[in-house]
Amino acid sequence: MAATTALPEMVLPAYGSASLTDLLPTVAARLGRRLEPERPAPLPLPEGERWVVMLVDGLGWDLLRSAAREAPYLGGLTRTGTAITAGVPSTTVTSLSSLGTGLPPGGHGMAGYMFRLPHTDEVLNALVWDSAAAPRDVQPRPTVFEALKDDVAVSSVAPARFRGSGLTFAALRGPSFLGLDDEGDEDRRIELIVEAATTARRTLVYGYERALDHTGHVEGSRSEAWLRHLIRIDAYCERLRQALPDDVRLVVTGDHGMVDVAWADQLVVEDEPELLVGVHRLAGEGRLRQLHLADAANQLAGVTARWRDRLGESAWVRTRDEAFDEGWFGPADERVRLRFGDVLVAMRGPGAVMTRSLDRELSLLGMHGSLTSAEMRVPLLVD
Incomplete structure (x- = not known):
């Protein structure tokens, strides 16, 4: 393997203080619902009773900062925003589970995109859920959405193909699922999110955007194709903010960053x-x-x-x-x-x-x- 002269330092996950695990428990606290002590609410979020949490798959802090000029809306928000950490492994299965449950990987047990189930000795690919194991058996802990849904209108806006998937049920179960048949139809996506965010006095809407990660895997995270998707997502997030009423808080985050490997x-x-x-x-x-x-x-x-x-x-x-x-x-x-x-x-x-x-x-x-x-x-x- 090629030698390198400037190896990076380890970034440990900041569970309980500044991690993806802490996001929804903090939103829950702003909505008037304190969860159990193992799910603290430490993030510096403003007060609010209506929330949209938009997760952009593959949107790392370092990558966004390096492309802030090309993504003026999100890049501008980095001046008042902050970086938090993913969990370990820094991968979608683990991060979505940490977001959804408010627990670190040791708590929810979704130990990577592919992980071993000791009782059967099989390696589960949790992205496609290639196992007969029931998602609730693999991840039995309640999600934040489940904890809130009796008091808050909770919704998820995501590609329709993820409705009922093993990963969705394990990591993100609980909200009303509003599926997009054409995930490229941004007007429809905005319409669904705005409607869900304003349907009650207290709301929480989860939105998911996956194209940036997919493009980075195939083309690289420093490619022109990746940058084009970031520019599109930046414009989409700004349009979403403009469409939402002023009393709705919009949070944009990612599940991990990315490096290119020759x-x-x-x-x-x-x-x-x-x-x-x-x-x-x-x-x-x-x-x-x-x-x-x-x-x-x-x-x-x-x-x-x-x-x-x-x-x-x-x-x-x-x-x-x-x-x-x-x-x-x-x-x-x-x-x-x-x-x-x-x-x-x-x-x-x-x-x-x-x-x-x-x-x-x-x-x-x-x-x-x-x-x-x-x-x-x-x-x-x-x-």
């Missing part, structure tokens, strides 16, 4: 079979690969040492216990704790750990999942 910087594990000795299952993603071992009691030290020797300073290689002790995931019971890898390989440099068993991932350019600032920090913008 193909030359991909480590394909099948090309270095010594790294797979003792590894029973691969989970996670390229920027934070999770290794489940065949015999962790006897193999943990050896596997960890081999990966550390191979990657050196270009990755943070931790055992599960070390990662929990450093605060990567928040507290967890043993049932959830075992979903995280015995060994976690979080890339610090520009590379990724890939496998030919997931050949579609080999073509990706933009990636995320690790603990660098570019991946972990997301905007908290309020207008």
